[in-house]
Amino acid sequence: MIRVLIVSPSSGTRRALERVVARDPGLALHAGSDTPDLPDVIVLDAGPESHLPVPMLLEQRPSGNTTPFVVLLDELDGAAGAGALRAGARAVLPRSAAPEEIRAAVRAAAAGLASLPAALAGALLDGTSPDGTGAKLVDTRDQILTPRERQVLTLLGEGLLNKEIAVQLDISEHTVKTHLAAIYEKLDVSNRAEAVATGLRRGLIML
Numbered sequence: 001m002i003r004v005l006i007v008s009p010s011s012g013t014r015r016a017l018e019r020v021v022a023r024d025p026g027l028a029l030h031a032g033s034d035t036p037d038l039p040d041v042i043v044l045d046a047g048p049e050s051h052l053p054v055p056m057l058l059e060q061r062p063s064g065n066t067t068p069f070v071v072l073l074d075e076l077d078g079a080a081g082a083g084a085l086r087a088g089a090r091a092v093l094p095r096s097a098a099p100e101e102i103r104a105a106v107r108a109a110a111a112g113l114a115s116l117p118a119a120l121a122g123a124l125l126d127g128t129s130p131d132g133t134g135a136k137l138v139d140t141r142d143q144i145l146t147p148r149e150r151q152v153l154t155l156l157g158e159g160l161l162n163k164e165i166a167v168q169l170d171i172s173e174h175t176v177k178t179h180l181a182a183i184y185e186k187l188d189v190s191n192r193a194e195a196v197a198t199g200l201r202r203g204l205i206m207l
Contacts (some may be wrong), residue, residue: 001108003037005030005067008045013095017043020099027106041109043070043102045095046084068109070095074175092114145204147187152179154205187203 004021006029008014020042021027030039068090084092091105091114105184108115129182145153155165162180167171186191187198 001028002026002106003028003030003040004106005032005039005042006045007042010045012032017045017102018202020102020108023099025102027103038067040067041070041106042067042088043072043106045072046074070102070105070109070197084122085114085116093117112176145183149179149183149186150204152176153166153195153199156192157199157205 004027004166006017007015007020009016013023017124018029021029030037061146069088070091070093071091071093073084073087074095090109093105094117097105105115151169152165155168160168162173169176180192180195183195187195189195189198189204196205
């Protein structure tokens with residue numbers, strides 16, 4: 001029996017994921033802090049209600065805890081998926097994944113396997129965007145800056161605030177913050193001014 005712990009900032013999403021797990025006779029829900037035993041797999045919902053980037057969420061697990069994570073992302077692009085995998089996720093899926101896909105990812109994680117959607121896997125292998133446009137991801141040292149992150153960085157350079165960037169790109173303000181965290185990490189900077197200066201210096205944006 002594979003014991004699964006569901007972690008989500010939304011009680012409704014948590015209950016829905018618990019029902020997904022409960023329908024598989026080979027999976028069992030873990031009681032969380034109510035039991036001293038560790039789960040075999042953790043399903044982490046990193047949706048809009050989650051206020052921290054996935055790497056920071058995964059880093060919060062206790063030292064020495066190697067329980068595999070299946071991460072559900074709101075926006076599944078190459079950088080987000082790669083960032084989750086680098087942070088230690090065993091599997092990455094969109095939050096819209098079908099119940100059978102979630103259960104299959106849990107089983108794969110418990111077996112020591114990594115899994116992710118075919119489109120994302122192809123994007124990570126050939127360096128293109130998984131949205132079907134074929135747009136190339138831009139190399140920055142060892143990491144990649146997605147077309148969406150370049151858009152955010154460009155608007156940042158134009159002096160827009162997070163809320164204004166969200167309106168301009170028709171995304172949530174939380175998603176803007178997630179993109180900014182990824183940009184800071186990839187460009188090795190700590191604030192907006194440094195990000196813009198580095199972006200200009202490397203030719204990632206033109207103002």
